[in-house]
Every structure is written in C-alpha cells, then in structure tokens.
Amino acid sequence: MTEPKRKPGPRRALTEREILDAALALLDAGGPEAASIRRIAAAVGVAPNAVYTYFADKAAVERALVESLLEGCDGVVGRDPEAGWRAEVEALALELRRRLVAHPGAVPLMLGGPMDGPHALRLGERLLDLLAAGGLATPVAARGAYLLIVYVLGAIALEVADVPQAGALPPEEERIAARRAAFGEVPAEAFPRTAAATGVMATWVGTEQFRWGLDRVLDGLVAG
C-alpha cells in the first residue's frame, strides 16, 4: 500500500511498471482471460511465482493496473482558464472515457472492486472541487459526484460490453455497421419501439453519445 521506497536485495529483475505494462498489453491483445499471472510472467521473462515478489496476488496486480490508468487524469482540469466548471467536469469525464475505451479489458477490473486507491481519491477530489466551484453545497456535491461517477463508469461499461471483440474498440464506422446489423435483427412485430430505437441509435456512437448523457445528468443535477 504505502512503500514506494526501493528495497535492498541481490537484484530486482523487474519493476512493478514492467509487470503492469505486460499485463495491460496482454489485456488489450486477448481480453481478460489472456492476462493471467503465468502469461504476464512469461511476457516479462520470469517464472510465474516471481510475480508474487512484487504483488501479493492477482487481485493486487489488477488494483494497481486500475490505479495506473487513473493516474494523471486530472491533468485536463484547469488547462483553459476561460472554461466554466461544467466544461471542466466534461473534460474530466471525457478524459476518463478516452483512457478506458483504449483499454476495454480493464473496464471490468475497474467495476470489480471499490475504487479507493490514491489516484481514484485524487480524481474524486478534483471532481468535488469543480462541483463546489459550480456553487453546489457539500451534500449535493457529494451525491452529485457519486452520480457522475455512476454515469461515467456505467456508460463506459455498457459501451465496451456492446462490442463482442476482445481487444481494442473498433473504429466508429465499424461500430455503426454493427448497430445497423443489430437493428435488422430486432423482431419489429414483437418489439416495435425497440426496433425504432435501435434505428435511432444506429448512427449515434462513441463520444457524442457519451456527452449527451453526461449533459442530461448535469442538467438534472443543477435542476434538482
């Protein structure tokens, strides 16, 4: 948890970073089941059990991986001094989405446990800063921040769950084509509204879709 200091010993063949990079590469290439301890170890050139010198167990590797994806997200806040709090919240959400859709295999890991690491806390603190700057009182800001996190992570989870592929998200053209195909497969007699809705959704993908929902949530937050 709290030992960033170097440890003595004969020699460290690896660093935590190398292990996490290998895990992420395997995750991107082959999905969650490809990121096994044994394959990570093989990728960095050690025996499987050598990984346990660096991490207590597989869950610790996954937590560290999630944390490393969160690191520096808040760098997008405060770039434009003209930007209002709402634009800043959107920038933060879009940055998080950008990072996670780049590594779809990591999304289930993020949803799999509590987000209580230092980088997650830092991200939450920035979000609360922005809501406070927007004039929201502490209780509303607290609930609002949670609501925004629910939206952002839920939207990303559904977005990556919708694409069958294991690796990286395909380009938007391909995803639109896939939705058109899904549109054709909805039985319109039994589910007329669903068929119509699928048609509407067919050309509405990715960032645009994400931003629309985020705007509705922010509308509800300032209205409530």
Place this chain on the structure above:
Amino acid sequence: MTEPKRKPGPRRALTEREILDAALALLDAGGPEAASIRRIAAAVGVAPNAVYTYFADKAAVERALVESLLEGCDGVVGRDPEAGWRAEVEALALELRRRLVAHPGAVPLMLGGPMDGPHALRLGERLLDLLAAGGLATPVAARGAYLLIVYVLGAIALEVADVPQAGALPPEEERIAARRAAFGEVPAEAFPRTAAATGVMATWVGTEQFRWGLDRVLDGLVAG
C-alpha cells in the same frame, strides 16, 4: 436461442432451470469463482461434461442466468392505474435493482456482455412504452432509455462493487457502519472534500441513494 420444445432421447436427468438454479445458488454463496461448470455439475449430481448437453459453453450458462433474472421484471408496470409514467419508470428501475442486489454475483455477468436476450428486449420495450407515454419523441425516448439503463446498471454495479463480501449484500446498518469506517480512513489533509463527502454519504445507502440519482436523471431527461 429459440428451442423451448422438449427433446427426445433416453431420459433427461436435468432441466436447464435446475442448472441455472444451482449456478445462482453457488454464485450467491461463494461469488463468481464458485460458479464453475464443475461445481455446478457436482451440485446437480452429474459429471462436469454433462452440462454441455444443455448449454454450449460457460458463457451460454451465464447469458441464460442473466436472462432468467430479467424475466418478469416488467410485471411491476401497470399495477397502479393512477401512477404516472415517471412513477412507473421508477418502479421498473427499483424492481431491477431489487433483483440484482439480491444476487450481487450476477451483476458482473450482466455488464459482461450485450443485453440482447428476449427478456432484455421486453424490458427495454416496456421502458420505451413509458417514455412514449411521457410524451418523449422517439429519438429522445431512444436516447433516454439508454441513459436510464446506463444509470440503473452503473448504480447497481458500483453498489455491489463497494461491498467486499462475496455473497449477498449485508443489511443497511452494516453497510452504513462500513462507510463510517471508510470515512475514518480518508486522509482529510490531502483530500478534504472527499473526507467531507464520505461523511455525507455515510448514512445514505441503498434504495434511497439509488432513487435520488434516478430522479436527477429523469429531471435531466425532461429538462433537456
């Protein structure tokens, strides 16, 4: 997919239902890793590979399990003829939450793949009915339904991810106690707003929390 008919043969030792019930019981008792094909088979008293007579692979078992949890959710719609569309949407969302928090282990399965089964479609169709009754035009209703699903599943996913336990969700008292403990662990110097927000959230759990967020989303939907 579409073969509800009986199949001939010497004798069926099991039904799909028995397998799904066993899988759900194992999921509830011991979390996702307890619901292995081998343990499911042992629970229903057959050899591991006998399961493959009923389902193509483990993913098919999981899809069927998710579908079975969705079945009949829409029974809560139309009970109260006085209820407005918004109350009906809330009833539907609360029913889905009730079912999923009763089986936390199934939540990652629901987020793990596209929700395109017949019961999922039926649920989506009911939601679209309600939004149409609320006066939303088809394009807004389509996007709004998706937004609501994002919120509901995201909120449930975060709710079950926050409790470390494998089995059923503990009672609210226990969860409040856990949040108070989490409040004490946030370093207030480095993360003052997070510490304050954690204090706010400490007594605000479960249905009440879920409903507040849902109301904000609905506010944003009718405002936008």
Place this chain on the structure above:
DNA sequence: ACCTGAACACCGTTCAAGT
C-alpha cells in the same frame, strides 16, 4: 440422445531450495 471416465491444456498459489 444423453451420460460417463479420461484426458488436455490451462489456471492461481505455495513451498522448499538455490544464489
């Protein structure tokens, strides 16, 4: 048609041993 035993190619994790 359905079930079984046996096997294959994997897992995460532990332990004793080497340096």
Place this chain on the structure above:
DNA sequence: ACCTGAACACCGTTCAAGT
C-alpha cells in the same frame, strides 16, 4: 532478497465409449 522448479488443487472443454 529475489528467483527457480516442482507440486497442489483447481479450471473449461473435448473425445471416445457406453446405454
């Protein structure tokens, strides 16, 4: 202190064989 080989108790899935 760190790494290795070997082992343990598991996985999902396949295949040939039985009825």
